[in-house]
Amino acid sequence: MAEPALLSLPVPAPDRLDAALARMAGRLAAALDVVGDEPGARFLRGLPGAAAPAAPDGGCLDLPAGSAQPVDRLVAGLGLGTAECDLLLLALVAHAHEGVAAVLRGLHPRGVPWPTIGLAGTLADVAALPGRGRAELRAALARLLDTGAVVADGADVPYPERSLRSAPALFEALAGLPGWPDGLCPDPRPDPSAAPGSWLARPAVAGARTAVERATPVTVLLPGDRPGRLAGRLAALVRAAGRTPVVLQVTAWDGASVSAALLLAQARDVVPVLWGEAGPPPLRLAVPDLPLPLLLASPDPDVRTWPRPVLALPADPHPAADRCAALAAALPELGRPPRPVGPATLEPDEVETAAADVRLRAALVPEEVGWDAVSARVDARAADAVPPGAVLVHPEADWDDLVLPGEQTAQLREAVDRMRGQARVLDEWGLLRGRRGRRGLRMLFTGPPGTGKSLAAEVLAGALARDLLVVDLSRLVSKWIGETEKNLAAVFDAAERGGAALLFDEADALFGKRTEVGDARDRYANLETAYLLTRLERFDGVAVLATNLRQNLDPAFARRIDFVVPFDPPDEAARLALWRHHLPAPAPLAADVDLAVLAAFYELPGALIRNAAVAAAFLAAAEPSPARRTIGMAQLAHAIRREHLKAGLPYPGAPPGIAADPPTGRGAP
Incomplete structure (x- = not known):
């Protein structure tokens, strides 16, 4: 007697791709009858499902019923008709059974396990394919080849002998198996679950989110110097739109690889997020109208996918509130960070990997884990955000640590207010409209050593919730022509990209006066100073120049400085x-x-x-x-x-009644 519980279990519907491939194998048997291959025909007809009747439209693929399967999504996305569907199945049929591949290998002029265009013509001749013969077959095949779902190998052989095979890894996608074509490597980093809130609220980003929600055929571009990390931000955007992302690194950009990514993503019901260390060339997509957005992270802002339009997004640094919120969400057991942790370029996947590192350490090492440990792991994960020639400092000093006269403190607070008031003055009131570098703040701190210039820069950065990039002149300046300017450009770009404040200590070594040209060294030194003048003027961040020798600075810097703060010896x-x-x-x-x-x-x-x-x-x-x-x-x-x-200062001696040396003991010198 059967178990009632077993009788109540639902019977799973047969996979529609397998059923369609079995029908196509049965139709191949009709072609083998024509060429006289009776054993092959008998084998194909004996496969399970090969003798099933045709679908209502006359093809091998049944009409969709129930939830959509990968083959349904691909056919709907490409808009394939019955003839194109059957040709696609013919190109896939070798994957149905090893015996089918053996039969096809015996039929092929070159002994490979794929059908030929000639075999498709034979199927049309015996009415095993929908349509009215070979003429209609060629038109349907041309439309299918244009999509890239099927390729015809053998340009140097007669047309009927060319092989028909599916695009690389397409069968795996349709069969629910993993796999991507060569040149597309799944990114091993975590798939972020949340995107920064203020970035999502930007108008262009909100438009991209709508495009993802509506499956609009558009290319969404996020340009920046860290494309692998920016891809994580795009993946979080896809999740915010209610879709599932797949992040792929592209090792060799070309239209075929990107088109394959779109096709496979359509079948798997995911949204492709592609990134590469180099920017892509102009891409000719085989399926520009596929109803699926394509998201790209690229170091090159000039990306072309015509006729698919491109929507470029801003890669703004994340404000302190967003970074704190992301870390609090990743490590709720620690509460909210007392200060922003990590650089402003910290991306969602870096937050999640750092949180996993800290959580593992807390589980395995019996010690208290706090935000200092998180900060250390974040810095390790985001090390590529700091360019050579700079040191990243997380400000900890505040206004109480500064001991300065009232005028100097007032200037520093005024500088902070200037940065905080930019939205009103520059955007609402329209001052400095069209001027490059209008959002920058340039300050000069002058005074003897030890008077608090570096500390004031740290306090200033902390008050603005920014990290501090301290320029290391020993690593920045190069004897090779052009290398110093290259290193400087990387530091300025990193500060703008990450929203960090820049501190040039001993600035007179870099920003020295230009001199009359006596030899090649003078000429290149003047070129460095001229480059710095220009780059500082169009810098859209906070730059602090600290020097003990103001008189050695080039006078042209004076008009580019917003605040000059003297640091005199304390009274x-x-x-x-x-x-x-x-x-x-x-x-x-x-x-x-x-x-x-x-x-x-x-x-x-x-x-x-x-x-x-x-x-x-x-x-x-x-x-x-x-x-x-x-x-x-x-x-x-x-x-x-x-x-x-x-x-090297003259010692005035000890105060009256005080010994010059400490009492004897272990602590005495």
Whole structure:
């Protein structure tokens, strides 16, 4: 007795592609009767389903019933008629059974397992293909070949002997199997689930999302220097539109590869996202009207897929709020980041891979994992966002860390307000319309070493929620002609692309005065300065030039600078504030410490005060007796003396009543 539960199970419908291929094998038997191959005909007729009646339209493929299968989506997308469908099935029939491939190999003049155009003609002659004979067959075949779904091999042989075979990997796509043609490599990076919110809200991006939702035949282009990462952003856009993306790296651009990607994506009901390290040449698509968008990430903004139109999207850096939201969504167990983590070029797939790294470490290594660990993994994953010749700094200093006179602090805050008010002044009010670099902020910090120029640049970047790219002159300047300008261009481009602030420390080494040309070196030095003048003027980001020698800068930079902030040596009151800042409340100060005396006696800049405070603290911490582990005037005076010697400054001696060296012990030198 049968089990009732088993009787209630639904019977799966037979795969329509398999059924259609079996019918085509049965029709091939009719052709074998004509050529006298009785064993082959008998074998083909014996295949399961070969004797099934024709579909209602006379073809081998039944009309769609139930949910769409891959073959249904391909036929509908290409708009194939009955004759084209049967020719497609003829090109695919060798994949139906190894015996079918053997029969076709025996029929082919060159012994390959594919049908020929002549065999298709024989099928038409015996009415095994829909239509009125070979003339209609040739017209249907021409239409099918134009789509690229079927190719005819053998241009050097007579037309009837040319092979008919399906496009590479098309059978796999129609049969629900994995596989892509050569030249299309599935990207192993994670498929992002969410795109940055503010980027999705951009008008062009919203239009691209609508095109994906409506399956519009358009090419969506996202140009940028990191196409592999930008492809992840496009994949997230596809998901936001309710579709499934497939990200493929193109190793060799050509129209055939891109057309194949479209065909296979149509069959699999996915949206292709293609990217390559080089930009594609003009692409002639075999199926420009296929109702499926094509998304490309390319370093070249000039992409042509005529007659399919191109919609170019902005590759804007992600604002701090979007980065924080993406990281909070990827690592909800950590809450919301206290500050933006990673560069502004951080893409969705980089967020997800960094989150996976951190989550794995937390599971395997018994230690607390926080946002510092996330920041480290993000930097490792996004290392290609930092160009050679620069160092990425995540700002941690804030306004409380700056000890500056009111005028200098006011200028820095005014610069921050200038960047925050661009939407109103430049967009709503229309100032500087049409001028390149109008969204840039260029500042010059001048003053002796150690007075806080680099710290102020970090505070400025942090207040604008930007990372800081510090230019490393030792890696940037090259003796080879043109290399310095190339390295500079990469740094400027990376800062614009990633929304980072640029800091040129010791800027006079790069932005020096132009001189009269005495030899080739003078000429090329002048060319470098001229390039910097031009690039700085059209820079649409935050650039800070810091120098100890303002007089050495080329005068032409003056009109290109928006703010000049002098950093003078601190006065006595500022020095006292600096000592208090660098010796905070938790530090164990001895009863004899008088910071006011130190501020009055030693005219040191902030950097040397910081160094002396830290050195004195380490001297105290090294004392063998816990009772003596306090920072006293002796340790401070000793550390101050060392800072004078390091900086080449005359040492005025210790304050009255204070020994020049710390007490003896393990901490003594």
